[in-house]
Amino acid sequence: MNTFKKIEELRTELLNHRLKNKKIGLVPTMGALHQGHISLIEKAKEESDVVAVSIFVNPTQFNNPEDLEKYPRNIERDLDLLSKAGCDIVFTPDVNEMYGSTHDLKINFGVLENSLEGKFRPGHFSGVGQIVSKLFNIFQPHNAFFGQKDLQQFFVIKKLIDQLSFPIDLHMVPTKREINGLAMSSRNERLSQEERLEAGLIYKALQESADAILNNTPINHVIEQTNELFKQNQRLTLEYFEVVETDNFTGISTVSDPRKTALCIAAEIGKVRLIDNLLLNY
Known part of the structure; x- marks a missing residue:
């Protein structure tokens, strides 16, 4: 498993795989990994030759600063889980690497922006669209994998792919649950x-x-x-x-x-x- 912190180094690695006609599968995450994430990786392995995972707690999708501050982080444990799951590439950038000095781009998803999660978390989906667009541009994957638990997010990303013509196959993986039915998160x-x-x-x-x-x-x-x-x-x-x-x-x-x-x-x-x-x- 190869780990990268810099965009250009990651792009060089991915280009080598594309030149060998290998299909790249991307699993974007914010870390604090659990079996729900592992199920995404397992699906990615079925559909792709190279499985890549990003770990980045994206500040632009948090409308609550306290929620961002308290979001769990354990990169060492995450990397260990990914290695055992058979992940090939991990991207762990910092905020400066992803956004530089500014991140004021806004994306409006129409009616999706103002219903349910969009209504209760103003600006959330704009931030999601911003970071996912960047990851798609950096990785240029053939496949991308997201969990059903964030169902509205999945359809936001589907709209992003459809309207910006990303040549990516989008896969929704069923929610993994605790014994009592609680969605893993x-x-x-x-x-x-x-x-x-x-x-x-x-x-x-x-x-x-x-x-x-x-x-x-x-x-x-x-x-x-x-x-x-x-x-x-x-x-x-x-x-x-x-x-x-x-x-x-x-x-x-x-x-x-x-x-x-x-x-x-x-x-x-x-x-x-x-x-x-x-x-x-x-």
């Missing part, structure tokens, strides 16, 4: 064991809501029931729960196409914000 490291157990309610709520919708319970009733469920819990605070179409991530009142319908949720426990989702045709 780097932020879970900030939870106590008791909070982790309690947070299993998030996935339970998604499953019960999806089953209710598939059994023809009106969506507005399902939303009311989910809000009531969280009101009865003393630890978890519900930020939003919506049923949306993945074309635009705006709320719907009836299901027109289950294949394009998702249940999306955000909740806070122990000052840690957690998100999850379930595609209706799960």
